Amino acid sequence: MVKKVQSIPEARLLLASLRSVGYNEETAIADIIDNCISAHANEINIQFDWKKQRIVISDDGFGMSDKALIENMRIGSSDPCKIREDDDLGRFGMGMKTAAFSIGKKLTVITKSNSIVSNASWDLDSIPEIGWNLIIRDESEISEFTSQIDHQGTVIVIEKLDRVIDIDDEKKAKSKFYRIANRTEKHLALTFHRFIEENNLILKLNNNIVKAWNPFILENSATQELPEESIFSEDGCAEVIIQPYVLPHKTKFASDVDYQAAGGPKGWNYHQGVYVYRNRRLIICGTWFDYIKKEPAYNLARIKIDITSASDEDWKIDIKKSTASLPSYVREAVERAIDICTEASARVYNSRGSYSKSNVSAPNLDYVWEQRKKNGRYSFHINRKHSLLNNLNKQLNDNGRETLAAYLVLVENFAPFMLSGVTDSLHKGKSDTEIDNDSLEYKVQIKELTNLINKFLSLGFDKEETKSTLFEMPNYRHLREEIIRLVEDANA
Template identity: 30%
Template sequence: MSLVPDYLSPIETSGTEKTPPNPARTKMAFARVGYSLVEAIADLIDNSVDAKAGTVLVRFLYDKKGVQRIFIADDGKGMSEDVLSQAMQFGSTLPHRAKDLGQYGIGLKAASFSQCSTFSVVSNDGREISGRRWTNASFERDWLCEKLAESGCRQLLLAPWSGLKLNQKGTIVVWDDLTGLKSGQSTPEETVNRALGELSIHLGLVFHRFLSGEALKILLDVQFVGKRESPSSQEVKPLDPFSYAKSGAIGYPKKFEVELGEDIRVDLNAHIWPPRSNEPAYRLGGGKVASRQGFYFYRNDRLIQAGGWNGYRDDDAEPHLSLARIAVDLPQNIDVSIQKDKVETLPRGFIDAVRQAAVGSIRFPDYIKKAQEVYRTRGRATDGSDFPLVPGRGLSKPLREAARKFAAPGESRVRTIDFRWANLDAGTVFEIDRPRRRIVLNELYRKSILAGKRRSENDAQIFKTMLFLLVRDYFDFQAMTKARLEYLEGCNQLLLRSLNE
């Protein structure tokens, strides 16, 4: 089946509804126009998340001349005709829950008109199908929002949408007469591929908390005019800006608490990335990585701002602070001004409170200094306390050398963890001695562990090597929490059982 009748035939109109403008709200809406393509699409996906969509599809339709249409389709709960009519009115505000992502009532219109001259919304709430369309000409005709014929809307919903069953429930936003996506000197294919790459990064970052679980799936695909639907689509992967394997500094991340009055508390989760990282989650699409330092503000798990100091520092991209990132979840009762992908204004006193925030004896400015130090020393503490850990006495020299190549390749300076046999409690197979950097094994079980082999300083090499790999990170933890102690106890009990089998 060709896509031409579904996608390129005009959607019929059966009448109009007058939408009286509210000058103040209309001015506010168009003041926000200036979105990039990725910001505008992210704004529409906010609405999809609020509609409890499990999957969102962003589709580009193009021909040899360029991109002709963009669709944002979701399988959310859809809208009734009355709700859709209200949603398309300028100056109207739909009721929102506290945890909704779209709370300003103008995102749909402003985001759409920043990218196109004509946009339509077709929705199915499971009971009725409805459609509305705005065009630049609509404003000239006394603010008339077109009402679309149900037959055309139904035809669009029945088209193939990468597995989305929009004939049951869902919503499609259609952008025509595109103004925000120009090919310039590029071919249409190059334009589309560039847009897909930017979208994959931006949406993966903004919605990474949703995408990392099963709450949301975002698909991107491309269709050429007149061809069948492509059998495959690209799934957006989460891009978590804090997903390093190991912290760049011992004891981090730290949670700093900021008190703003009696009822408002904001947690600052201060992270230090490991230096010299090439991880996509660190580079976040490339470019100047230093511009990604600073605050990462979240509202209802949606990332609003990815980097920047919001007045805490004058320089938002000083290279020596490239490793510093702070996750900030904004509570419901905090008063902030949000514009597109940035927190414009924070509550009065917020920055001063950040400067005074502390975790024990460590103040927030100390965290800043630590992040700079890690960057300058390439992650090496000046006292050597974070040199890589490798096995020491208790293993043969060849095995120690092999372990060093594995655990600390190319490193000239390391810390060693030695092994020692000693008399321990009968319920314990091993203990870790953090101050002396030792793994202590229970002499009581030495014979069973050796399984008939001769005792020596370097005996039980397999057992010792596995213990080193199992517990080496525990020597660098800032605190032995209850959970960590319970884990070590569980390891002991499992080993004890295996020795008694």
């Protein structure tokens, strides 16, 4: 008979380990803000309160019920293997707690949902006496914060800031406290710049609006956007989008102030490299993944990589959401993008002021075809961002652009090298008969087929001709049954 002996972790030692996960103050606060964004907050306020020696983060998001709050305050409140929503920035269900503990010993959350206010606290000093029990405070103790919540929202209060404030020297401690606040503002401006720019998220730190810092300097017309590439994971469930940029030569900035600002808070050399975004939230800033070393000539090379939470395991996203590892299935594509981007950067960097975007872009005129790899299957596609094609699209109306796009798909699929079997010889992944109907790749291809079928039928081609044409397309021939179904279901 198997004997079982319960072994409960020693609270003091476990919490000491959780406090030493590796956060710094700015990454800890960013992790807490992830929860605010996941709650669909429109405005988030961070207060570094020296007088009361605390950090307060408040939002106008959905808020939580009492039951939801208790669950979210539990350490390890979500399964990292669970499929998350596209806008969920969480990972392990430990971020808010471990992030807060890395700053201070006391965490209080006050939240309001459906006009009902709930609160719960962890006080690490109390755990040896009261055990793993949350503290629920009287309304009078939290009235200061409930008054800050309008119809709904959440307030997070971090106190006993033993990791931030050195009480032995008050003057130095205060100076350090506000230096941390300044660093935090710069970190948030980069980490959440896409939410500020794209979602009009309002972030305030000590009542000052945090202005987004976009590392790709898109507001400068001399910034080059190189061809984008999409790679699907080996199981077809996750897509990785690689977008390289080459920033302008120093002479293309309006002032030296603008040039220095484009270099970033830590300077040009630090900010060159790859930027990995998970659900549009920055995870990694300025790395070459040990493929090359940072050189001054590469200062203008910055590459944006977009992944989703479906890629967490592949990329080995850690609890802090500040480190990741490059999966093998994208390494070749990322290294190719690095080669192209750094070469273009070196040309611009060494141009000694004679650079112009037009003459640097000229060598890309022959970049007509792109090679893509999806789920082990290689294919070739026309570069949809080619300057001549973009110019032509601008001259067409919506119907004309759709017709041109359908014609380009025909060109791609009936190009001689696609029909010759060249791409078949490159296939190393799943066979054409292995189709995962739940994969992202499958859903993307079904959408593409649906659009093509509707366009062909609207142009007067009958269903039989449409089917026979699609059957011959190398990019879709593994979807024969789906083609038959989609054509039959389409309106003629």
